[in-house]
Amino acid sequence: MANAPKKTGYCLCSEATFGGLLERQQARPLPFEAFLRQYTGCSDGCGWCVRKLRLLLIDLGMYFE
Numbered sequence: 001m002a003n004a005p006k007k008t009g010y011c012l013c014s015e016a017t018f019g020g021l022l023e024r025q026q027a028r029p030l031p032f033e034a035f036l037r038q039y040t041g042c043s044d045g046c047g048w049c050v051r052k053l054r055l056l057l058i059d060l061g062m063y064f065e
Helices: 018-027 032-039 050-059
Strands: none
């Protein structure tokens, strides 16, 4: 996917790199909404990276509902 974000992104709310979040998702896969609640602070935070994370997970075949 040409517009997918790079693994080097950063989630401000959880203070975690996209790479770190991907490692958590790979170790214990969760549906996307549960992923946001469990591994990020995006449910209560700014939400800046939600779309980017969704695209990245889709691109890597790690996204499911």
